[in-house]
Amino acid sequence: MEKVPLTVKGTSGGNGVGKERLEGLLQRHFGHSSFRGRQLEAIEAVLSGQDCFCLMPTGGGKSMCYAIPALAKPGIVLVVCPLIALMENQVSALKAQKIAAEHLSSSQGAKVKAKIYEQLESGRPSLRLLYVTPELIATPGFITRIKKLHGRGLLSLIAVDEAHCISSWGHDFRPSYRKLSALRTHLPDVPILALTATAAKKVQDDVVKSLALHNPQIFISSFNRPNIYYEVRYKDLLKNAYEDLRNLIKSNPDDCCIVYCHSRATCDDVGLRLSQDKISSRVYHAGLAAKARSEALEEWTSGKVPVVIATVAFGMGIDRKDVRMVCHYNVPKSLEGFYQESGRAGRDGKPARSVIYYGLEDKGLMEFLARKPDPGQKAREKVDAENQVKKNVEAFSQMVQFCEEARCRRQRVLAHFGEHVSTALCAKTCDSCRFQSRVAACLEDLALASSSKREARFSSYITSSKSQGLGFQDRSEFWGDMKDEDEDEISGSDDEEEEDEATAEAIAAISKRSVASSSKVEKKMDALLRAERVFGKKHGSQADGGKSKDAAAASEKRKISQALRDACAERLKGAVEQASQRLDLTSISADSGGVALETECFQKYARAGKPFYNSQVASTTRWLATCTSSELELRIHQQSTREARSETSPPSETRPAEDPAQTAAETRDGQKFEQASTTNLRIPATNHSVEQAPAPAPLPPIPSFKDFLGKRKPVSFGSTRGPSAPFKKPRRVQDP
Numbered sequence: 001m002e003k004v005p006l007t008v009k010g011t012s013g014g015n016g017v018g019k020e021r022l023e024g025l026l027q028r029h030f031g032h033s034s035f036r037g038r039q040l041e042a043i044e045a046v047l048s049g050q051d052c053f054c055l056m057p058t059g060g061g062k063s064m065c066y067a068i069p070a071l072a073k074p075g076i077v078l079v080v081c082p083l084i085a086l087m088e089n090q091v092s093a094l095k096a097q098k099i100a101a102e103h104l105s106s107s108q109g110a111k112v113k114a115k116i117y118e119q120l121e122s123g124r125p126s127l128r129l130l131y132v133t134p135e136l137i138a139t140p141g142f143i144t145r146i147k148k149l150h151g152r153g154l155l156s157l158i159a160v161d162e163a164h165c166i167s168s169w170g171h172d173f174r175p176s177y178r179k180l181s182a183l184r185t186h187l188p189d190v191p192i193l194a195l196t197a198t199a200a201k202k203v204q205d206d207v208v209k210s211l212a213l214h215n216p217q218i219f220i221s222s223f224n225r226p227n228i229y230y231e232v233r234y235k236d237l238l239k240n241a242y243e244d245l246r247n248l249i250k251s252n253p254d255d256c257c258i259v260y261c262h263s264r265a266t267c268d269d270v271g272l273r274l275s276q277d278k279i280s281s282r283v284y285h286a287g288l289a290a291k292a293r294s295e296a297l298e299e300w301t302s303g304k305v306p307v308v309i310a311t312v313a314f315g316m317g318i319d320r321k322d323v324r325m326v327c328h329y330n331v332p333k334s335l336e337g338f339y340q341e342s343g344r345a346g347r348d349g350k351p352a353r354s355v356i357y358y359g360l361e362d363k364g365l366m367e368f369l370a371r372k373p374d375p376g377q378k379a380r381e382k383v384d385a386e387n388q389v390k391k392n393v394e395a396f397s398q399m400v401q402f403c404e405e406a407r408c409r410r411q412r413v414l415a416h417f418g419e420h421v422s423t424a425l426c427a428k429t430c431d432s433c434r435f436q437s438r439v440a441a442c443l444e445d446l447a448l449a450s451s452s453k454r455e456a457r458f459s460s461y462i463t464s465s466k467s468q469g470l471g472f473q474d475r476s477e478f479w480g481d482m483k484d485e486d487e488d489e490i491s492g493s494d495d496e497e498e499e500d501e502a503t504a505e506a507i508a509a510i511s512k513r514s515v516a517s518s519s520k521v522e523k524k525m526d527a528l529l530r531a532e533r534v535f536g537k538k539h540g541s542q543a544d545g546g547k548s549k550d551a552a553a554a555s556e557k558r559k560i561s562q563a564l565r566d567a568c569a570e571r572l573k574g575a576v577e578q579a580s581q582r583l584d585l586t587s588i589s590a591d592s593g594g595v596a597l598e599t600e601c602f603q604k605y606a607r608a609g610k611p612f613y614n615s616q617v618a619s620t621t622r623w624l625a626t627c628t629s630s631e632l633e634l635r636i637h638q639q640s641t642r643e644a645r646s647e648t649s650p651p652s653e654t655r656p657a658e659d660p661a662q663t664a665a666e667t668r669d670g671q672k673f674e675q676a677s678t679t680n681l682r683i684p685a686t687n688h689s690v691e692q693a694p695a696p697a698p699l700p701p702i703p704s705f706k707d708f709l710g711k712r713k714p715v716s717f718g719s720t721r722g723p724s725a726p727f728k729k730p731r732r733v734q735d736p
């Protein structure tokens with residue numbers, strides 16, 4: 001498709017405007033003496049009517065690439081922008097430079113809009129730049145007006161700012177940007193300028209294709225931000241990540257700083273703690289009322305408050321140049337996102353710092369979120385959703401690599417954007433180049449922490465769902481990467497098979513009287529002891545005085561450690577937070593909800609041991625992914641009530657079950673038990689009227705050695721069939 005130089009009468013041909021004139025405009029309107037990087041080339045290409053794709057780093061001066069053309073020739077430049085706040089900022093900045101700019105959005109009244117439309121219809125509009133949302137572009141009424149404007153030769157350029165939003169490979173995909181493909185259809189000969197700071201090749205290709213750019217001139221500036229020092233701090237190796245952050249901020253108390261957190265709740269929490277620690281800061285996220293948000297923005301932008309704690313909703317288009325530090329208190333979800341966010345530091349060119357607090361818990365949560373398809377996705381969009389999941393997972397794994405490699409951070413980021421540079425370029429301006437051995441040592445420690453956490457996590461979630469349908473949980477961190485040993489706990493391991501065999505052999509030997517002769521008494525005793533040991537191992541028996549290694553190992557395997565409880569509480573907190581977000585619930589605190597649910601799991605299954613406890617935690621996590629708000633509120637309320645009541649009851653058992661068998665003898669849901677001598681059943685010693693969680697069935701009583709032999713009959717093999725009956729191997733010794 002042929003495009004012509006800006007379809008405006010009175011230009012001097014070619015691009016029509018000389019370099020001196022363009023520099024004059026830059027100087028006069030913006031006070032800058034010369035163009036930066038590839039600004040001038042891009043402006044000249046735009047003025048000559050070509051489609052262009054401008055890839056410049058954050059703060060690189062992309063807006064100049066359409067603002068100067070708007071001033072160089074008459075006519076209007078249409079700027080597509082993803083956020084109303086961003087449009088408002090840019091329009092007011094332009095107006096401050098006495099440049100006629102307006103925006104059209106839902107935030108304006110009918111009168112203001114009517115005035116702007118009047119301008120569009122006038123023969124000689126004074127308007128130079130009109131900012132609009134992608135949604136407006138898609139409306140037939142607006143397209144008709146713009147076509148008329150173009151018909152009169154007054155639409156000089158369409159600039160698509162933050163063009164990466166069109167690509168689902170990008171870190172900030174907005175479905176509404178997809179509608180921009182209509183621009184080329186309706187206005188085939190108007191040049192389009194796409195601008196972004198996200199230069200991943202896939203995003204680039206996607207933008208060119210989606211906007212149907214025709215032979216675009218591509219201007220790529222280096223993405224290196226030499227004045228930013230990159231650093232990763234490992235939460236799992238820090239005594240207290242929050243305190244580290246606080247000290248970091250306090251070390252330069254007047255410096256302007258952005259702290260990014262993954263969730264609104266974390267923003268609120270960090271904000272509160274910073275205020276308690278006397279650090280002047282504001283929280284900014286979409287959950288705040290519009291007034292609170294604009295106040296926070298105003299106070300931070302004007303320099304009244306140096307620190308803002310925000311979700312990633314904060315920042316696109318924020319133009320405070322003197323940000324000295326950007327901290328990611330939670331790991332970002334992609335390198336693109338990280339680059340954009342960290343790029344908000346040091347836009348004035350002075351030294352600045354980017355710090356990521358990388359934690360294994362956060363990593364797990366982000367992996368979980370990356371694998372979670374949009375629940376609102378319709379069936380026909382399922383393939384898209386699956387692709388999106390793949391993209392998210394890939395993008396996050398690159399972020400993980402960035403944090404978990406002892407490699408120059410700068411080199412890693414630039415390589416992501418297709419710039420392959422030597423580490424010499426970094427000049428020791430990242431932690432990895434500057435403190436190489438220290439970073440390497442940290443990563444080794446992290447690997448150790450990771451494996452021990454994984455053990456805790458693995459043992460926290462059963463894997464029985466592996467064989468079930470592929471709900472999103474199945475593909476989440478909770479279900480995706482389990483070790484077989486967890487399955488073993490539920491379904492029976494090879495070891496247990498061997499033990500079963502040993503038991504069977506022994507019992508078969510007894511029943512077949514193959515060891516009955518007096519000459520073989522020792523052999524018989526050996527077989528019986530072996531069988532008993534196996535039984536003890538499986539049921540926590542104390543038949544050998546609880547001293548055998550096997551029993552100790554079995555007990556150990558069933559023990560619910562405090563570390564496991566903490567890990568499960570964290571998981572449940574995360575799941576409660578997710579549920580609250582999904583259900584838009586503000587009444588439940590993730591922290592107390594998670595702890596309440598963990599306590600519920602523990603109270604129910606403490607004495608039954610780890611596998612049952614794990615199973616209950618896992619099913620509670622699954623339940624949280626689908627429950628309704630009233631179910632969630634009710635369950636947490638009930639548990640809190642139980643806890644409140646049990647506080648008034650006799651002291652309850654709260655320590656981890658050291659030995660389930662022993663614990664079983666002592667407690668159940670905090671009640672003392674007595675053993676009924678004849679039946680081996682345990683009954684509560686006290687009969688509290690408190691509302692207890694439904695008590696699990698009592699564990700099988702522990703038989704004595706004699707009992708064990710005497711009770712072999714119910715096991716349907718061996719003796720009942722007589723010596724000659726064929727032996728049938730038992731699957732498992734049943735409760736006697």
Ligand SMILES: Nc1ncnc2c1ncn2[C@@H]1O[C@H](COP(=O)(O)OP(=O)(O)OP(=O)(O)O)[C@@H](O)[C@H]1O
Binds near residue numbers: 039060196
């Ligand atoms: N040639 C120049 N010389 C000096 N300063 C410039 C020049 N061009 C732009 N700037 C300044 O750089 C800052 C960033 O510009 P701009 O907002 O256009 O960047 P951007 O690339 O759009 O960044 P972002 O990706 O954050 O949107 C602005 O304060 C702008 O005035």
Ligand SMILES: [Mg+2]
Binds near residue numbers: 063
């Ligand atoms: Mg910009």
